[in-house]
Amino acid sequence: MNDQSPTNTLKLRRLGVDTRQEFVVYMRANCHICISEGFEALTRLQVTVNGQTIIATLNVLHGDLLLDGEAGLSESAWKVLHPEPGDIAFFNHLQPVSSMSLVRAKMYGHRLDDEAFSEIIADISAGRYSDVELAAFITACTGDRLELKEVVSLTKAMIRAGENLDWDQNIVVDKHCVGGLPGNRTTPIVVAIVAAAGLTIPKTSSRAITSPAGTADTMETMAPVQLSLQQIREVVQKEGGCVAWGGAVQLSPADDRLIRIEKALDIDSEGQMIASVLSKKAAAGATHVVIDIPVGTSAKIRNQQEAVRLKEYFRQIGRQVGLQVEVMITDGSQPVGRGIGPALEAMDVLAVLRQNPDRPADLEQRSVSIAGSLLELAGRTGAGNGREIAQGLLVRGKAWEKFKAICEAQGGFREPQSGHLQESVVASVDGKVRSIDNRRLARLAKLLGAPLRKGAGILLQCKIGQRLKSGQTMFVMYAETPGELAYAKLYLQREFDFIINLK
Secondary structure: OOOOOHHHEEEEEEOOOOOOOOOEEEEEOOOHHHHHHOOOOOOEEEEEEOOEEEEEEEEEEOOOOOOOOEEEEOHHHHHHHOOOOOOEEEEEEOOOOOOHHHHHHHHOOOOOOHHHHHHHHHHHHOOOOOHHHHHHHHHHOOOOOOOHHHHHHHHHHHHHOOOOOOOOOOOOEEEEEOOOOOOOOOHHHHHHHHHHOOOOEEEEEOOOOOOOOOHHHHHOOOOOOOOOHHHHHHHHHHHOEEEEEHHHOOOOHHHHHHHHHHHHHOOOOHHHHHHHHHHHHHHOOOOEEEEEEEEOOOOOEOOHHHHHHHHHHHHHHHHHOOOEEEEEEEEOOOOOOOEEOHHHHHHHHHHHHOOOOOOOHHHHHHHHHHHHHHHHHOOOOOOOOHHHHHHHHHHOOHHHHHHHHHHHHHOOOOOOOOOOEEEEEEOOOOEEEEEEOHHHHHHHHHHOOOOOOOOOEEEEOOOOOOEEOOOOEEEEEEEOOHHHHHHHHHHHHHHHHHHEEEO
16 A cells, blocks of 8 residues: 555554664554554554654554554654654555665675665665664675675765765864774774864764774763764864764764664674775765774784785775775784773773873873874874874873863763772782683673663773782772672673683
């Protein structure tokens, strides 16, 4: 049925069901539309309210949560359509998505061209893919299934699908870390240093995909990050930089949908990761980008050979989409800083910016190195001098002043707060720290509630090479609820000897 007649209408009731970003519509199993149209659970429907249409997944209710003649919407759908309770919604069949044939071809090993990726990404951006179809596309592109030329095509398609910022400048800088290293929260420090140096750095960051905190999660404990495109423009024009959540704007809308599914699958494929990073940099108006690739046995990138290949991919693909890319291969053997989790990482950031005596030296030096590379890449200083200039801006307090100004421009600065429940984890024997497992430590922080619980996480109190006495604190766990602390303690009982190796 394609018309909007009274037979395909229902009154809306707000149920308050949180489905994150997925649009869901709820109908009774005996609803006349379900029966007449043959709608079943997980059917994809067009939902139109007051002239605005979305595509949603149907959930069928067996019970009295809805009255006869009513339908419900998930909170995500309600916020987009903005109906009033009792408004009339029209429901239509969704025509089959033709680009799924291209996804199936990729699943069977066929190479896709520019036109194919453009069609797929356009459909994803328009919300025509179900979560199952998104998962199929992600899976078809994982591992080494995307050739270099295909990654270029995917990147260009993602850039074309969203909004694009233009700063009317020859040089606009940005940075990104490929992730996999807990506590590596350099971005707020780098943005502050670089903006204090007079460069433009419109930083849009993601929330956590598979980690205990993304940059946006950490920054949100200090200032608002859900800015509109106009607000981003205003902040950057005023202060030279920002740290905003990329998901709040449409710079790469397909990527935001893909990230949500990647998070559920706990995967981050190489080709899609490169396309994701570079498409957002290009869409944000960047011209010069520094990429940080940490390498370690428990980091996302496990060995030097893999890092070198990734470095070359970033540089080649960046060049083909108009970006000058510099890649740094760094130490990923252990977490950076002390905090793991949004608020605890924010406290590390502030300690560095404020130049506190007990600030984490490794986070400071990594941030200074990245900022120095950006200054050199942008031609603000000669080769080899960027690090010194960046360090000077930190020491003299210029970066801290700029960070406070950026926070105020984004809506106001606030101090991060750690979770009120805490428990110390101590060494069971005397020994030297031989290794720290990034993945297990990140898993523990997530069980404590990070990133959704902003104050949850881990405060690390040892580093590789450090000698510990039996009973000495290795790290402190922070939680906001007893249940999450209990989950973490159960995991710790099983994995204690693997998280930090003492010999």
